Amino acid sequence: MHTRKRRRALIAGVVTVATAALGIGLSTQFASAQTTLRGAADEAGIDIGIAVDANQLQNNATYRNLVATEFNSLTAENAMKWDATEPSDNSWNFSGADAIVDFAEDNDQTVHGHTFVWHSQTPQWVQNLSASAMQAAMVDHINTLANRYEGRVDSWDVVNEVVSDNNGAMRDSFWRNTLGDGYITTAFQTARAADPNADLYINDYSIEGDNAKSDRIYTIAQGLNSQNLIDGVGFQSHLILGQVPSTMEANLQRFIDLGLKVRITELDIRIQTPADANELQQQANDYERVVSICAELADCSGVTVWGLRDADSWVPGVFPGYGAPLLFDDNFGKKPAYNAVLEALGGDGSEEPTTTDPGTTTPPPTGDGDCTAEIDVVNDWGSGWQGNVLITADNGAVNGWTLTWTWPSGQSITSSWNATVTSSGSSVTASDVGWNANIAAGQTMNAWGFVGSGSSAAPQVTCTAD
Template sequence: MKSFVALSLLPLISALPGHGKPKPAPLKYPGLDVLAKKAGLLYFGTAIDNVVLDNKQYISIAHNRSEFGQVTPSNGQKWMYIEPQRNVFNYTMGDEIVKPAIKAGQMRRCHTFLWHNQLPEWLTSQNWTKTELVGILENHIKNEARHYYDECYAWDVVNEAYNDDGTLRSDIWLDTIGKEYIELAFKFARKYTSPRTRLYYNDYNIETVNNKSTAVAALVKDFKKRHIPIDGVGLQAHFVTGSAPSYDQISAALKLFTKLGVETAITELDVRTQLPDSAEKMAQQATDYTNAVKACVDGDDCVGVTVWDFWDPVSWVPETFPGQGNADLLDANFTRKPAYYKVSDMLGSYD
């Protein structure tokens, strides 16, 4: 979902612990990914943003395979960075995340071919005909998919196409191409990615059974009926401490999709808190995190969990929700929070 970390944060990040200094990672075995695999998941992963790649301590944790067996580029594969000018492709930012993950033996969830946000000005500053925009969409997916061919376990093909009431979001894609833009994106993705790559629809506020999640389920059912390629649904899981969905609610939402024959994943998990924080809030946050992870572990065909970064200073939350923050598993000093330990203990209980 909202993964942008402003460049204005760079001076702040540079002043935080570990920036540019080779310190040993404080996280030791077995690690969340090791425990998740023992509990039956395919991976426990994290998003990584490019703005913090020169922080040695951060990187030592992000690419610690025992902690995070899967990596998602939070920004580097989005349209504005991949195709900043029409038919001019730049894979630098995506490669900065993907290549070290490959070297570390981590899986990759790739994100995202099509979104209404973070689009380049050349695309949004003029009017296109339907035929022109379909051609632009196919060309973009073709080039990016071929560059990362067989390097991604899954691709988030379409991201956040629905409003909370279950209607389709008005944007350049819907307004110009019509509702068929979603199936076209999946067809193009299947045409140009490896046959092994899972194709996902990804969205937020679908972690309970509601108007939005039932609309996504209807899309999946229709795609399956018409043999439009779709392999999974990603539930972003951007939650708020104390008002997150319950274990039962998340489990019901997962079943809404898996009963249609697709796999699911928790793709962008974080739990933001109204500041100032407190011991009580951290305890509740730990419960909210654990409910989401446990629902995936217990659910049929929920393959894994990705946290939307693990370190508070690079969270997207404070900029987007002023007065809220502390959404991740590790604080500014790289100290594990109660949420980390409660998730770890829960995963370990399945061993």
């Protein structure tokens, strides 16, 4: 088992919200240990983490300030995934990941890396490889990321969601169908060799309670642990209101009994919207229960909440009719769940939450703004090229977008990430995938990207706000 001393800011000192890479600098007085999540977690000796969006971190000062002052650990929501870091073979983009790691270091925060190997958000070029080429690509990808961030990223989700929802059966992903179950061991062996000091996790959802899926994860973890390849298990905890499993504490304990750490890695608790005051209080109770379980277990390394405010959550785009899953409302106001988490960490949650109308925690308000978009050619290697698509909300907030354009000279998209793309001849249509639908008025989002064939081009793009 790997251990490390947590890096922590002085509780009563000043947190400097700055990153040299972004050219951002501001200072904010860090409140006492009893009145911020970060202060209470520091005193408790565990992580209180947040999944961060690199675009928001760069463009939204309120977002930056809360990330720095309320949380002592960061996870990249998307910026470290394969589609973001290696969209085409050996063509790397570390801009988002670097910005998050730099920010964490400047603000004395730990980083939990997410994720090396996943069946989703992996470019098509990887999925089409032969077995030998796919294994080589996986090993190279892990080595490149782990080596780049060695000593800077404290822990990694090595494999993500390898078990299906079918009674504990292994997921029939392209990884397993091409490489067999051995790809999991190979991934952990590679990560262990690449960064021996990083804690290595297996991560999955719907394993919080004692069930067939968590049994399968237990068996996998047991085998990896016998080879000294794993340090912990990540329990995503994308929960539904009122459905915290009654067996959650005992289930986490059995993994600890193997000699492993446990971690709540992607916590959110979704509500059917619109949410009323009683439901927000039930959500607070559920959050308190989950965080208390971690705080009371000696080897629970921390809790990460999957997003800062309700408006940024992936939930409404994936679970229609549900939303309001996080600790802050759309306007960055503290919800009852915030105070419940603070109290679960041993802090003072007596302050009244700042949410004034439960309606502000419902799905994002209908956007009334226009949008513009442009294709930014970020890499061109002759036989192909990479484009990032930048979308700007002009006069008002955008809560969904659709783009159309026509290629001028026979170009085509061979793979893409973070958008739903359809093509018909030279015409292209692309739309958001939920989590990247919302753009604040006046803000520009690096929304999605693609690999193109033919000569690079940046045709005029029409953006329609939903």
